[in-house]
Amino acid sequence: DLIREWHRASKEEVDFLLEAKNATHAARALQKHAIDVACPMPISEHCGKRVLTMVFIEGWKITDLDKMPYGTDRETMARNLVHAFAVLVFQEGLIHGDPHPGNVFVEPVSSKNGGTQVARVRPVLLDWGIVKRLEPRERVAAAKWIVATLAQDRLLYTTSLLELGFEFDADPDMAEFATFVEASLGQCAFMFRDSIPSNSQMNFLQQMQQHQEKAESQEGNKMGKDQTPERTIEIRSLQYIDPE
16 A cells, blocks of 8 residues: 555656646745745646746755845744745645755845835745645644644544544554653654753653653554555644744
């Protein structure tokens, strides 16, 4: 099943008409919600299954901090990017499946502040070849997953994963399964940590690593059935949403 799913996902990734559709959806959604994040719009008359033509955007990777102009408000830029991910997931049901730094650019733009032309930068989301679309019930489940992670609610956490389509071999009533949930929940909570972890956060991470080691040593205490790439895409991309 896993190989078949990867085969299907790989075929979709090289279908540039599908990528153009995804990118167009994302670009229009960002414009509709007035989010200061760009997505290059495909030029439909020059697109095909093997050719993708888009509006050119000049910029650099978001991790190339030395290229940022002096005085760039990086916090606002980051919040806009997180806002974009949240709106795309929860309002549009669109999950970008590969949000690594190489697919997040920064472009220089200019805007008017009164009568003055002001130079600034904004994030750009690239590469819409791998996309997961969420039904309304799945969007609710994704929101539950974030709430459960922050609240350390084990029951809601397990329920949200089941609603997202995850399957478990371990019996939810067994102690081993509880150990897995404890470790997994802690790891997910750490994803929402502050950028610079405090001593208490570091201690928390060490404790969760110990839980994980214990969980992995117990037979059957794992996500037993191979999860599809779609499940992996969902959890990976939800990491980029600021719960606040």
